[in-house]
Amino acid sequence: MAEAHQAVAFQFTVTPDGIDLHMSHQALTEIYLSGVRSWKKRIIGLKNSVITGVYPASPSSWLFVVIAILATMYTRSDPSMGLIAKIQEHLPRDGGVVRKDCQTLVSAVLFSTMLWLLLIFTMRMCLKQLLSYHRWMFEKHGKMSNTTKVWALVRIFSGRKPLLYSYQGSLPNLPVPAIKDTVKRHLESVRPLMDDAEYERMTKLSAEFESSLGKRLHWYLKLKALWATNYVSDWWEEYVYLRGRSPIMVNSNYYGMDFMYVTPTPIQAARAGNSLHAYFLYRRKLNKEELKPTRIPGTLIPLCSAQCERVFNTTRIPGEETDTVQHWQDSDYIAVYHSGRYFRLRMYHAGRLLSPREIEFQIQKILDDPSPPSKGEAKLGALTAGDRIPWAKARMKYFSSGVNKRSLDYIEKAAFFVSLDDDEQGGMADDPTRLDSYAKSLLHGKCFDRWFDKSFTVVYFKNGKMGLNGEHSWADAPVLSHAWQYVLSTDCFQLGYNAEGHCKGEVDASLPQPQKLNWEIPPECEEQISGSLAVAQALADDVDVHVFAFEEFGKGKIKRCRVSPDAFIQLALQLAYYRDQGRFCLTYEASMTRLFKEGRTETVRSCTNESSAFVRALEGGEAADVCRRLFQEASEKHQHLYRMAMTGAGIDRHLFCLYVVSKYLRVESPFLKEVLSEPWRLSTSQTPLQVEMFDIVNYPEYVSCGGGFGPVSASLTKSFNCLNFGLNWKPEINVHFAIGAFISSSHFNSCIYGANKFGAQIRKALRDLLQLLCPNQTELRKTEVKRPEFKKDL
Known part of the structure; x- marks a missing residue:
């Protein structure tokens, strides 16, 4: 019950002397900081929506158009060909020179705004037509047709410094072949x-x-x-992904591997500290739309970025007939599995992202935690590895209320899932076949130590190697691969490690403990877990x-x-x-x-x-x-x-x-x-x-x-x-x-x-x-x- 008490901002009891009110300063602070983060995201989202909505123009171009129209008016010429006067006729009339000048100014601004919106619409339509032209791909190198030379105008209409979703409104629709x-x-x-x-x-x-x-x-x-x-x-x-009733482990999920020749640090917690910090840096860039749109290599032609929206805070929810993909707007924690136990690890403290050293410190706490798993908890993840219908029924029957629902919510709403593996994997100095074992571990693990429904699971091995397992329905591999390669690059070339192999930085002593999740698994549910594990294990052994x-x-x-x-x-x-x-x-x-x-x-x-x-x-x-x-x-x-x-x-x-x-x-x-x-x-x-x-x-x-x-x-x-x-x-x-x-x-x-x-x-x-x-x-x-x-x- 300790976690429940900590989660309450205030408590009160009624006594003969009145109401005894106890307020938790820490809880109220966290609520305040969470609200600040939420409003910051909304403001950034609104700003980005405006920037993306007017792309390939910029919001500041409106001011340029207004100034240009006003400047031409003061030279006693009418760039609107009488439209400004027509607008002025429909404005409220009130005598006086000052009032008339204001009406003229308002009319000019309204005309400038309409002209600006028309120019934006024209530019977006031109860009869409240019992006719809694909014959350039079929022309031989060095032999460019006149049409393709005209098409090269895409450079003019592609704008400067686009945000991640700037091109979404200009991309063409997929045509239906004859x-x-x-x-x-x-x-x-x-x-x-x-x-x-x-x-x-x-x-x-x-x-x-x-x-x-x-x-x-x-x-x-x-x-x-x-x-x-x-x-x-x-x-x-x-129909290809969500309606499939067979296991998604092996059949659908895929894996990504670490560096082949280098392990930046042999310390498991340190590798987790840097890479988890890098993942949240990537998510911050993603939320602010600061990532560059992916383009065809060597060209300015953008690719659709719609799949990027569900990289984080996303889970596949099982159903009896079909699964669904659930995405949440934000999550400030990750779910961690180690030695049969599940933990909730907050990645923010006092309104800031934890440093790599602090994340290492928290991960090490989980690794050193001697507490045993709850009854039925150790192999709970096998439900996500087996057939979908039994998992859907078990979820509805045993995880729809009480402590099980709360703990399952923590996993499903997490930014992503982390598995701390007790095995050593990777490396090929003496035995190249270790790569086979490494890949096989990432593909299915022990069939219960990954949460295959999460958008992705990051796996950290005991010797400092890492890898990931990705769920396929929400997006294709290149989208997750982009995030993975960003993490690998940031881990080694930007964050780095100290001489002992630990993450750099200091640790705030006031960090709260990682929260161990509680479960109440009845014997009937344990039987279902065993059944799903048997199905998953047979599939894993067959690969x-x-x-x-x-x-x-x-x-x-x-x-x-x-x-x-x-x-x-x-x-x-x-x-x-x-x-x-x-x-x-x-x-x-x-x-x-x-x-x-x-x-x-x-x-x-x-x-x-x-x-x-x-x-x-x-x-x-x-x-x-x-x-x-x-x-x-x-x-x-x-x-x-x-x-x-x-x-x-x-x-x-x-x-x-x-x-x-x-x-x-x-x-x-x-x-x-x-x-x-x-x-x-x-x-x-x-x-x-x-x-x-x-x-x-x-x-x-x-x-x-x-x-x-x-x-x-x-x-x-x-x-x-x-x-x-x-x-x-x-x-x-x-x-x-x-x-x-x-x-x-x-x-x-x-x-x-x-x-x-x-x-x-x-x-x-x-x-x-x-x-x-x-x-x-x-x-x-x-x-x-x-x-x-x-x-x-x-």
């Missing part, structure tokens, strides 16, 4: 995967769908696109993970071969898979559609007729010149498909939405049913590096392993779509791969290669492609790619 184009491109994508009879059958299904039901479904989709900001995103979030860095060459060497790095990697994967399986497979590569409002992802189908022809030629022993020509054709095809996906002309999201419409209309489509059931046997993604945050030339050892995700197959035995990898590109350093596979997959057991051995196939394919394209560069010089010496700590 039904005939989608059907045609789908047929083209499945041709290398089917024999003649299968392809002929699919062609008939496609023609029947396009001429009949497809037109009807497409009409409804066009209607939605007229009033919806994005015709895909809401359905994608709901094979392999992470490795290909250090022989990187992005720079591939570019010197005049090849797109992304196309190079995708073709290497096609080659590796064909060598493994003796056939091709439907391949998923994630592309983003954030050139449009609320855009998320689109699929690039990397297995094409051109890539298949190249692989067959290479494996069939064709001449090198022939293989190089076929490689070039396959590379150009892949780049074209990637650009099509980015510019809203992909096929998979369109087909997905057509399928959703058919379900709403309760009509069956054999074509859509077959298309949506096609197994993705190879699922790939790429993790971008924010190069402005790292000096990879002078500090090449500060390179992250990137991240990864689990196998995405809906059926563990139906397909092998378990060769999933994440890429982290760094110029002239290396390429990182993270491969995940289901052990129970029939292909895993029947084929030669699991995740680890498939990595060996990828390495061989990369070498063979470089040998083919640049035979004179295969003797790699050590001066080109320096492998940083592994350091356990600095």
Whole structure:
């Protein structure tokens, strides 16, 4: 009850002598400071709304327009062509020279304001039209069309020093592709995967769908696109993520990894102190919209920032039919798990953010706390790792009132979740397979020591390594990756550590103790926790993970071969898979559609007729010149498909939405049913590096392993779509791969290669492609790619 008493600002009792009033000065101070923080956020939000609302102009430009209009009036000219006089006629009349001058001034100001708003509207419309033009992406380097030269005016209308959300009102809506184009491109994508009879059958299904039901479904989709900001995103979030009833651990959540060669400090609490402080610095920038809008590298073209709104203070809430994403405006604390216990740790004291040293001090208190977990508390997090329906029922039955509801609220409303792990992970000086264990721990842990529903969980290991686990429904990985890379950069290059490895700074002795959360878990709930843990543990045991860095060459060497790095990697994967399986497979590569409002992802189908022809030629022993020509054709095809996906002309999201419409209309489509059931046997993604945050030339050892995700197959035995990898590109350093596979997959057991051995196939394919394209560069010089010496700590 101590926590309950501390939370009350005042208490009173009625006695025969009157009312005895006791007020808590500390509680009242905290209430006051909390109110001040809240009002500051509102004022900043209002200011930013005004700045964003008039962008690409600025609020101060209004004064410039007013002064310009008044200046021209005093030269006895009328820039309004009589409109100022018309406005003056409708103002209240009151004789006198002074009154008349005031009316003239007010009329001029009103006209100036209307002119200013018209100019803003015109500039925003021009900017929107410019951002809707995407043909520049398809033009060859050095060959710019006249239209693209005019389009370069986007520089004029893009404004100066934009806030995070400045471009949101000017981004175009995602277009709906023509039904005939989608059907045609789908047929083209499945041709290398089917024999003649299968392809002929699919062609008939496609023609029947396009001429009949497809037109009807497409009409409804066009209607939605007229009033919806994005015709895909809401359905994608709901039906792909939130309506899934299987565990989100492994199946949906993804992970991010720490530096590969460097551990800045071996002290667990110190690493937490710096990085947690950096996270709240990032959140402060996010709340003030001081983060720069993400742009396409090398251009001024902005990407949608809508997903950034839910990075912090966000939780996925389980439901029996569908989950929901709940976001709170603010939270001044984090939820911490250690040794089966949950804590609430406030990150602000006396109206200020705790320093890194103070956070380290508080984290160390949690690590040193000898108190045992409450009955049923230790493995409570397993509820978030198991199936969603049992968790939804348990939450409603056992956590909807009393002390359990209060403690669960503290977790769900926290800025994010922190797990203090007792194991040591990371590092590869003596045993490279430790990276596999490290990645697997971040992906699922012990199945109860992460809170998989939170927007993200930061994990701190005993040896100072850290990582994160991200929930996928609220946003895609690049958004969380931006925050993660900011934290890594700030931790090492701005905050730093003292000679003993502790955080810098002093500690305020008046800091309150971290609050241990209390639970009252009944035996029936413990049974449910055990059931969810069993499901999660079986899933975790079924996952094979392999992470490795290909250090022989990187992005720079591939570019010197005049090849797109992304196309190079995708073709290497096609080659590796064909060598493994003796056939091709439907391949998923994630592309983003954030050139449009609320855009998320689109699929690039990397297995094409051109890539298949190249692989067959290479494996069939064709001449090198022939293989190089076929490689070039396959590379150009892949780049074209990637650009099509980015510019809203992909096929998979369109087909997905057509399928959703058919379900709403309760009509069956054999074509859509077959298309949506096609197994993705190879699922790939790429993790971008924010190069402005790292000096990879002078500090090449500060390179992250990137991240990864689990196998995405809906059926563990139906397909092998378990060769999933994440890429982290760094110029002239290396390429990182993270491969995940289901052990129970029939292909895993029947084929030669699991995740680890498939990595060996990828390495061989990369070498063979470089040998083919640049035979004179295969003797790699050590001066080109320096492998940083592994350091356990600095």
